Amino acid sequence: MRIPRIFTEQALAVGAELALEPGPSQHLARALRMGQGDALRLFDGSACEYQARIVAADKRQVVVTVLESIPGVAESPLRLHLGIGISRGERMDWVVQKATELGVAAISPLYTERTEVRLRGEREGRKQLHWRQVAISACEQCGRSVLPVVHEPAALAPWLQGADGERRFVLHHRATTAPRGTELPASINLLVGPEGGLSEAEIAAAEAAGFESLALGPRILRTETAPLAALAILQARWGDMGSLD
Structure with missing residues (x-):
């Protein structure tokens, strides 16, 4: 057993x-x-x-x-902070669970222009506690001994202002570049939008805050798929996941 x-x-x-x-x-x-x-x-x-x-x-x-x-032996040397537009139904639970398995250090649920979920008062606190429990269960399963921080839901603008990763990426299907560079960053902020993606104004605000636009390929990925694909790529390039190179 x-x-x-x-x-x-x-x-x-x-x-x-x-x-x-x-x-x-x-x-x-x-x-x-x-x-x-x-x-x-x-x-x-x-x-x-x-x-x-x-x-x-x-x-x-x-x-x-x-x-x-x-x-504990399961923590990545790359400190990843995922900012993710809050999505509907079980999609957010899925992202929190799988991002935890992929080694993120922190998760920030974000309100963006196209976020359809608007939490208020006690409901916001209950959701944060629920997502933290999802992360705990994922840690129990995947072997992590350190819990990722699940922050309170926040507006996008202050999150951008507080982003302090050595590299910062905003993921959107209009971008044309993959993550580049050989220098090993210690920390990364990754921004992903909700269903419908980020608006052009939000992408511009992210770029003004030092975020590099990032594309993953020619296909448009769903909001619950995109952050996980990006996290796996970043962990393979600069973290602790095996690379195929």
Whole structure:
């Protein structure tokens, strides 16, 4: 049986005994049917993970003891910050999940001219927490020990002003260039629009903020496909994914 990886908000230390939160507890006890003596791995977002063992379990609570610290090994040397226009339905969940698997360090959901989803008040906060949980689940699956930061939804203009990546790219189908350069950047900001893409004014604003226009090829990609293709290319060129060169 594959040893499950579980995220906890509690700070972990070797020798500690702790009760896991209700969500992870119910997943382990009910879905996976794990109990006393079973092994698992825990991580708290601190770049390490820990071998642990269940010492008590019922359907509502699982208590574990932390046995050993193991350095995390799944973080990319390239710090990628994805700014993505908020899309409808499950598309945003898909992007958050797969971008996490592809190693992004941060995700910023953005309101743009063509964003059809407008969140307000408590709904905005609930969506941010939901997307963070999607990222947590993706980290548990893919082996990451550090959670990507999922920022609050924001307007495009202030996000552009705060972009501080060594390289910055805005993805749109009217661009003609692929990512170029041999010098290894430590950080990249990547901007992708929602359904319908970015407007010409938004692309111009991004370019004025130091973003390079980026194309991925002759085909127009859907909003949930484009950022993932771009992230894979950037990771292969400057990050930790294998290149075919």
